[in-house]
Amino acid sequence: MTAERPFFLLHIRKTAGVSLRGLLANRFSADRILYQAHSLSGPQQPGGALFVTGHVGFDYAGTFPTHPTIFTVLREPMSRCISAYDFFQSHSEPFFRTLATELSADEYAARRRFQERARALGPARFLAEEEALARYWLANVQTRQLAGSPLSGLRDDDPRLLGAALNNLARIDLTGILERQADTLKLLGRMMGWGPLGPLPHLNRTPRSSQPELDPGSLRILRSWNELDLRLYEEACRLFEQRLAALPSGEDAAELATPIGADGFTPDQPLHGVGWHEREHHEGRWLCWNSAPSATLNLRAATMPRQFQCLLSHVFNEHTLNTLEIKLNERPLVLRKRAAEGGILVESDIPEGAWADSLPRAILTFQCPVMGSPHDLDTTSPDVRQLGFAIARLQLD
Template sequence: MHSPFFFLHIPKTAGTTLNHIFAARFPEESICSVYTKEENEFLKNISAEELDRIQLVQGHIFVHDFDEFFSGFLGKYAFTFLRDPVARVISEYNFLRTWPDNHLYRYLNDEKVSLTEYVSSQRPELIYRGKNLMTRSLCGAVDDGRSMLERAMENLQRLHLFGLTERFDESLLMLKRMMNLENILYEKHNVRKKRSKVTEEELAVIKEYNSQDIQLYDFAVELFEQRVNELGDDFKSELSLFKKMNERYQRIAALLMEQNKDDEDFIYGK
């Protein structure tokens, strides 16, 4: 039995863009997505035969839900992406308020939940929202007397690789090497164009309720920089070339999208 790659997709860390990249690189039947309760139950009870056909597991997977995986091959083949905690929380809040298909959409809008309330509320619907999500995703369920943050830092180092949203291209090149990917040119997906202004008071609340995520992210940035430096000048040259190629690819993709839109407008008389 081979060991699949595990993508621990923390919401609003460029995971949708990554999933589009993977969809073009792996056969559909070899990808196991874990975004619903039913999909989580399937993975927890997956048989060795079923697991053998899987090359990639992707989804909102918390380490504490899959400690049995993490203690085995998950440490060798798992990866995740982190993002500046303040930016991640703001993005998550805005996304959930504007995405009608998510289960919090009506609640956030009907109750007129503010950003501050979203982060600080202890109501059942929001008690785990906007509060140290990255740390909780990575800390595991082991009760060894250490803090959630300490366990998350250790597990982050045990992952085969982690990336940073703010340094996406470097992270993607590392992922290319790890997964032996070929073409990794990409378009950005699930990106909000309009950003609402955030007050100093709102920023203060986000930082208060995400202090562990902020420490985890600072730790990750330092470790990430160290790993990039260890890759040397060849990696920097590869990165420079990739950026140029992908900028050109994104421009072409944007032109094609605009052309398709113009064609649709003409066909439907818009």
């Protein structure tokens, strides 16, 4: 895959698309990303973006100036359907305010009605009394999305949808299987030459429903509404197993590293490593929070640096800063920490023997045992992410 070939994550609802976006988007320059290509409040055409994702149909791939690498994930249809049914009943008012900026007026009203009626009626009555509404959001969703918008006028159980979806399935570079998460990431890492990927953070988790479990009659109805999805999923699993069996034996390629120049590394550059949240643009600069107690960052220098500097724009608390440890190529750094313009500057001499070859490759490991969420500090905050520190700049001299 060439570095300039765009990457299109076709995001089907409740197939871990938000988690995948968080894992993959950091691999691309921050100024060449288009999130939520379906949103009416932002740009919808890919233009020069290198990473694009959204709840759009397969035909959206045809809008790229250069044909993209296409990746999607399918989920066992009944599991996806039940997750969506619960998810659509769980929305808070802040979430609805966000939806109002993304969806058309009709779709927004439909999501409102879905929540209200499903909560009020329970599954059996809701599926019977609001069949058209329920089918729109729950019936053969994966097949309809892969069939694409040209066939959106067909009934959700029209067999022509399956034919189109199967044809497009064969044209997708990689269709992952949610239930085969580790193997999906292995195939994707190999295909893209990224080396090992994962673990996958679990974002946008569907809250546990307060409603009783679906009764057998409701499950039978939902299954009958997803016959095309069940057949599509079966074929996707067959192709997945075929792809996995053809995977060459041997170890994954070495993880990619971001070249670091005289100006150092800033999080708007591609970030190769694991354990990071999606980057944020805050007060005119990019920063990136760690998402796990152990996070890695892979860099490549042009010379043999002897000094390490890292500017942390934020830390969760003083204990976080005091317990933070950093290794470079498995060599512990003796850290000096002080207040500086824009945050806290962490410095260290680079120990002898840290560089193993003539092309210095720095695998930095950040050990951050103390983390917390903004919600811990302010219970009115909806941000429940686990955070430790945020990198704003890193320098190797």
